[in-house]
Amino acid sequence: MKKFIIFFFVPFFLIGCSNEQIVKVSNNAADGEKREEIENLIRDTKEVYTGTAILAGDELLVAIQVNPWLGYKEQKVEKKLQKEIKEKYPDLHVLVSSDYKMHWESQKLLNEKDSKKLKDEVKKLKDLAKEET
Amino acid sequence: MDPQEYQQLEQQITPPTPYVKNVLKAFLVGGLICTIGQAIMYLYIIFFDFTDKTAGNATTATMVFIAAVLTGLGIYRKLGAFAGAGSAVPVTGFSNAVVSAAIEGRTEGMVLGVGGNIFKLAGSVILFGVGSAFFVALIKLILVTAGVVKW
Known part of the structure; x- marks a missing residue:
């Protein structure tokens, strides 16, 4: 029984140990400084373990994944980051989302070169995030 | 016995x-x-x-x-x-x-x-589910009207 417990639970604890943050910002963003600043803003949010920012013109989609044991804070983290980015860049249409769909789709958009297609996709995702039914 | x-x-x-x-x-x-x-x-x-x-x-x-x-x-x-x-x-x-x-x-x-x-069998689940949902919604409505919480 003891061996059984060790066999099943040690990997979980080991996986839990890796607390490295992965933050990526889309390559398409022309302004390097802006990219870095957005990346730092996401990095400063300690609750986030994966963050992806897609910048397409004046549209910004930030997909974050909050640590599972901090799931109850998810909405608060979203709002806080949204406010921070909005304050820094009032001209950008920002959406910060902790939705898995946004995370999944933004990973695919990271290497998208066509800026028009990128903008359309970001707009589509933002509409999807508003969907309630 | x-x-x-x-x-x-x-x-x-x-x-x-x-x-x-x-x-x-x-x-x-x-x-x-x-x-x-x-x-x-x-x-x-x-x-x-x-x-x-x-x-x-x-x-x-x-x-x-x-x-x-x-x-x-x-x-x-x-x-x-x-x-x-x-x-x-x-x-x-x-x-x-x-x-x-x-x-x-x-x-x-x-x-x-x-x-x-x-x-x-499932009737009681529906009855009490709908009933309790109604009361929870009512409590939330009162709290929102009183300005304690937001929707």
Whole structure:
């Protein structure tokens, strides 16, 4: 029984140990400084373990994944980051989302070169995030 | 034999209930059902235009459908006998309660048999579910009106 417990639970604890943050910002963003600043803003949010920012013109989609044991804070983290980015860049249409769909789709958009297609996709995702039914 | 003697005898003969074993079985099977549900949810999110918010309803419907089919085939009964609460507590248990009651009443005709019996077990879930949802919504409405919380 003891061996059984060790066999099943040690990997979980080991996986839990890796607390490295992965933050990526889309390559398409022309302004390097802006990219870095957005990346730092996401990095400063300690609750986030994966963050992806897609910048397409004046549209910004930030997909974050909050640590599972901090799931109850998810909405608060979203709002806080949204406010921070909005304050820094009032001209950008920002959406910060902790939705898995946004995370999944933004990973695919990271290497998208066509800026028009990128903008359309970001707009589509933002509409999807508003969907309630 | 007086009632006390009978009770003693009964307690001697009855095999002890394996609580730990039952709890473990329920935990594992219930967890397995929930893992399948989570996998279906991810399928909807990844391959279709569903978000975390909207995928829940579709996942529940799929799980209910799968459990209904399994009940019809008689597989869910075996699972229920093995796992107990592990198979009854998730939403699949609700589906099982509806479908098995409908199958049971089939011989009495469509209206009085199936129609009359289909919610025999699940009816209380619907009644108290709707009732408690109404009261929770009412409390929230009062709190929002009073300005304590936001929607």
